[in-house]
Amino acid sequence: MYQFPAGLYSDVRIETLFETRIQITLGKLEQMNERKTRAAFVRVFDGKRWYYASTTDLDQIQNQLNRLAAMAHPDPAILEHPVVQKFEVNRGDFIRFKEGEDVSLIPIERKKDLLTGYTYLVEEEPKIKMWVAHYMDQRKVKDFYSSKGAQLSFDFQRTGFRLGFQLAHEGETFKERFDRGANRFSELGGLDEKVRFRVEKAIDFLLHAKPVEPGPFPVILSPEAAGVFAHESFGHKSEADMMLGDETMKQAWKIGTRVGVEKLSIVDDGNLLGSGYTPFDDDGTAAKETFLVKNGLLTSRLHSATTASALEEPLTGNARALNFEFEPLVRMTTTYIKEGDKTLFELVSEMEDGILVETINHGSGLSTFTIAPSLAFRIRKGTIAEPVKISVVTGSVFETLNQIDGLSNRVELLSFVLGGCGKMEQGPLPVGFGGPYVRVKKLDVR
């Protein structure tokens, strides 16, 4: 156990990492390695300022604590500080993925076999000119100790594969992917038909997609697109560190403010399995289910202990660091839109002329949020018609949540194995997202 310096709050996070990476490009093995590392992040707080150190030498943790303490200004009443008071003191062993599920115990050859078992689906298609298959898993055990008495051990693991492929035919090109993330290796088998379906859709897109006529359209977002929409358009606005000391933001985003239509609810929940699973955050706070929006009203926001203390709101378990090199920031876990009461068929059939965004390349969210679609389709007279090429779909963050006029009745949560969320210097952080199919009355499509 560490000697925590007097008059200061301090904590130590030790990360024991196991990772596997396999890459096959056009049938040739390019990467196949396992990585096992241990490293630590140390924090000291004197009531006014934080002092951090990251180290790859675990024998130096006590020295790092002492060194940071020497930079700080001890306060005998540190335990009374509102931020320090906010920290939960959790103790115990919360290892979830044990023998049989622990990806570090599965031979790497089995992982390679899994990946090669899917590559025939892209190898056999002549229009696919280039493909890269990735397998990745990551198991992280975190040990967390604090000067308040927290002492816990918990784990996170994810595994998955991605088949990325580029098609070309008579001067036309198109790039698509199939990406599946999971928490257990056993969840990755038997997906051949889903991969095949995605490849077929991509070929159809390559052969038949037409440029979209730019302009405003009603748009149906798939669960993938809706999840990114929720993440970008609203999730980032819910991260409370963005509004500390900012009176305009506090007024604009006051709890109870109507931000969307009555039928809209958005949730963030680190308890949910998937890429965003975060049983404890890097403040040592246990995961919570947090309704950001309930029935269109702003109900809560995402917090670290620092922001929860500053805004006098409850902890939510959203202080997350990318890895041992970084301090925790307020980040999302699994963020999704709750289901509505319509079927996808109803959403489409009620639309005279519009767009369906099925898969996306990326999204962003400032005052204008953006979604760059990959597979997208025109909807004409209530049916899904031809594929369309779209550079970007945009909308105002402040208006779009009020423009939702339909939600399908089934939520799909998605986890991807590569990519994630970026914030400041920390990314990509694994997050989960999803929702039902979401119909928006008007978005700008280009």
Next chain:
Amino acid sequence: MIKEIFQEKIEEISIQVEQTRVDAIRTKDISRNALRLMDGKCIGIAGSLGKLDENRLKEQAQASLKLEIPYPFAPSENSHDHRKVELELPDEKDWVLEIERFLQKLEKAQPGFTFSQKINRGKKHVSLQNSRNLELRSEVSFLEIGFAVKDKNSKNIMDAFYFAEPRKWNPEAILDEINRLFDAYQKPAQIEPGKIPVVFLGMDEVVLEKFKLELNGLSYGTGASIFSGKMGEKLFHEKLTLSQSRNPDDGFSGSFFDFEGVVNPGLRYPLIQGGVLQAPFTDRKRSATYNLPLTGSSGGEYDAVPGIKSPHLWFQPGKETMQQLLGDRPAVFAWVAMGGDYTADGHFACPVQTSLLFDGKKFLGRLPALNISSHLYKMFGEDFIGVSSDDMFSQSPSKMVAMELDVELA
């Protein structure tokens, strides 16, 4: 058997800024090592954090060799090259105080805004040595000022960015740069929509992302790139020369050699020269497989098999300043243009969240939110205006790129 050792070490002091005040101080001292064994057919690699234990890594690399990852390429050899990039910075012990003073001045100069995020300084050491008499060592000092800036009257989570990598610490000059931008931000301005000049910083990903995708040697070699088969063809305006660069003068802050030890003359390799496609970027494998020039664009995580990686792309400056290039035409400086993209065939559209009216030298006021659009071959072809000889900012490499785009009010 060839043995190769790759090592990187990062020492960093990071000052976290919140609301234009120092909120936290982070120190980092991280070492990563990898040992590669190559038998002429395959490669085995093992990696570790912290101190290098060569014997242990060698054992693990031998086991990795049995995985039979093909790598039938000769490594770089017979070269000893050590280079340093140093900066003029205050002593580390005075650094926090120095930043506090700077932030106080910034707050006073721009009371309508809050500045948050990071000021990082440090050193990156990278070395690559092998049993073929190769010893490459790079030591690069860096200073990165990255602010997310929030207008206190705005409901946005952020309204603008300021990013600089100065070669020396000159707080007055940095403050002048920030004042130029944010004084203009506070003056509303208008521009007539239509096909008008738009100016980007040359490092802007919005400008570069399609090139990074389509100039990839793997995409090119397999026929999946829209440029495939067009090497030697004039595809763009003759004023466009785009190189991959590891030259610190071009805003690159990494080692002078790539992950396979390739060093280019002048630390640059032209991919598009005078509008003519010269080469896609390649590592050894892509170069050998598709019979393409080796451009030295290998990269990867420290313990990975060297693979192709998007390089730092750099627009070669022209002979005219941006003011000369624009003539009397008013232009849009696309300050924050995020989230846009190209379709597979090159159509481009992007929102511009924050922009300034710009005459090539002075920022004249803030424009409303805009949408911009064009096509890759038009914006870098007939509608390309050029690359400036001058920098937008005096403290960091910041050449400007201008082109005519279709601009609409959002």
